[in-house]
Amino acid sequence: MVKIYGIKNCGSVKKAIDFFIQHKIDYEFIDFKKTPPNLKQIREWAEKNSLESLLNKRGMTYKKLKLKDEILTLQSIENYLLKEPMLIKRPIVETKNKILIGFDSQQYKETQW
Template sequence: MKFYGYNKCGTCKKAEKFLDGRGVAYQSIDITETPPPKKVLKQAIARYGLKKLFNTSGVQYKELNMKDRLKSMTEAEAVDLLATNGRLVKRPIAVDGDTVTVGFNEDEYKQTWAKK
């Protein structure tokens, strides 16, 4: 499993603690240095929708006025932007093959990752 997170993110720390506590192996990747590839982003969009992939509480989201810009962007343009700017991406993103989760919801993690 690849785990795209940020070491100063409290939500990422909770997700890692959950995975560690259940012995789930993962490769930790700093999302700010290495954003998820387009394939992973597209998988996440298929499951959650485009808006869920944006870190709407982040500084970059506000500085770039993404709330308004998203209205006129195509999905391809949004994916291009997310794939090049990890600070815009909602975190953490955990991916293993065709399975992906965005953010940390303990119930979702129990259903998705505790079984692996």
């Protein structure tokens, strides 16, 4: 089963959920606010993409923490993502063999669910 990680009121998460409902794809939703990701999950997601791709540079948390002004190492990015799950680009979609970050309708259509 596909797992969608994010927060309920995020527009991109809503689009992803709508996509799965429309295409009759079973999914499980995991709310970052109730169940934040652990270090193992963050590392698994980063392995299949990159740590930098997980960091949401457009979000309010990134701006609030003034991370644009910091020199971020991979270790510091990992620490921030663990401490502040709202920094993670949403949604994170886990399939059997793939991790999708963010909502991209074309990418979703091309994925074998």
